[in-house]
Amino acid sequence: xxxxxxxxxxxxxxxxxxxxxxxxxxxxxxxxxxxxxxxxxxxxxxxxxxxxxxxxxxxxxxxxxxxxxxxxxxxxxxxxxxxxxxxxxxxxxxxxxxxxxxxxxxxxxxxxxxxxxxxxxxxxxxxxxxxxxxxxxxxxxxxxxxxxxxxxxxxxxxxxxxxxxxxxxxxxxxxxxxxxxxxxxxxxxxxxxxxxxxxxxxxxxxxxxxxxxxxxxxxxxxxxxxxxxxxxxxx
Amino acid sequence: xxxxxxxxxxxxxxxxxxxxxxxxxxxxxxxxxxxxxxxxxxxxxxxxxxxxxxxxxxxxxxxxxxxxxxxxxxxxx
Numbered sequence: 612x613x614x615x616x617x618x619x620x621x622x623x624x625x626x627x628x629x630x631x632x633x634x635x636x637x638x639x640x641x642x643x644x645x646x647x648x649x650x651x652x653x654x655x656x657x658x659x660x661x662x663x664x665x666x667x668x669x670x671x672x673x674x675x676x677x678x679x680x681x682x683x684x685x686x687x688x689x690x691x692x693x694x695x696x697x698x699x700x701x702x703x704x705x706x707x708x709x710x711x712x713x714x715x716x717x718x719x720x721x722x723x724x725x726x727x728x729x730x731x732x733x734x735x736x737x738x739x740x741x742x743x744x745x746x747x748x749x750x751x752x753x754x755x756x757x758x759x760x761x762x763x764x765x766x767x768x769x770x771x772x773x774x775x776x777x778x779x780x781x782x783x784x785x786x787x788x789x790x791x792x793x794x795x796x797x798x799x800x801x802x803x804x805x806x807x808x809x810x811x812x813x814x815x816x817x818x819x820x821x822x823x824x825x826x827x828x829x830x831x832x833x834x835x836x837x838x839x840x841x842x843x844x845x846x
Numbered sequence: 847x848x849x850x851x852x853x854x855x856x857x858x859x860x861x862x863x864x865x866x867x868x869x870x871x872x873x874x875x876x877x878x879x880x881x882x883x884x885x886x887x888x889x890x891x892x893x894x895x896x897x898x899x900x901x902x903x904x905x906x907x908x909x910x911x912x913x914x915x916x917x918x919x920x921x922x923x
Contacts, residue, residue: 720864829879830882836889
């Protein structure tokens with residue numbers, strides 16, 4: 612099964628897929644933006660500022676999800692010495708970092724009208740900031756040790772260490788008294804968000820996920836061509 | 847009507863700046879990755895064109911490079 616993840620097989624998909632993903636992304640984000648900015652109702656307490664949720668929440672989800680995938684791939688890399696996953700993990704990091712930054716910045720913008728402050732050393736915000744630092748360290752490690760055999764081990768260890776922070780982010784609102792409200796959406800329990808807000812949130816999440824896939828595909832192609840360029844030098 | 851959409855009961859500055867920041871970040875990231883990809887493709891094309899015919903033959907025979915040759919402009923020359 613792992614042979615299906617060979618770079619050459621993946622490249623045949625990743626080289627053609629971006630244009631289709633880009634088209635679907637543009638369609639879904641256009642509908643999502645209209646829903647989020649104009650059609651969805653304002654909140655009875657937060658008024659229109661609640662619309663920031665439609666960019667803040669999906670960004671945080673994608674940032675967390677991406678790092679979790681990187682950590683799982685890193686675990687496989689270390690245990691099974693599977694080198695096909697290395698490029699996949701490396702290519703996921705840039706979009707994960709950007710979504711993490713978007714979550715922090717839009718959260719800060721949302722905090723000003725809601726809490727009266729741009730920043731607070733609250734458990735959820737601080738743990739998200741730590742995740743951003745792990746992303747930065749992960750990407751920097753790739754840059755610093757790029758030509759070193761140790762790079763796989765170093766980056767994988769960073770990802771595995773960083774993933775410890777993921778459940779802390781998820782449950783920080785339950786474990787500590789924070790400014791953040793508890794989760795409104797729960798897979799295993801009743802969701803407290805109304806469908807008029809759930810639809811734009813789902814659309815924006817889908818479009819952000821597509822954008823993340825698009826960036827991953829392009830980055831993967833870039834990394835693969837970089838390797839082939841090095842191979843050409845050796846010919 | 848338009849003023850209401852822009853001001854959003856005084857929250858417009860926060861809402862519009864959050865959405866603008868998100869979309870600008872998307873644009874910057876997309877452009878940066880696209881530029882990297884184009885640069886690497888140009889490098890690949892240049893290196894491949896400089897190979898002599900024997901090396902090109904040997905290169906084409908390698909399974910791992912077939913995908914790239916098929917997707918790059920070089921292969922269409």
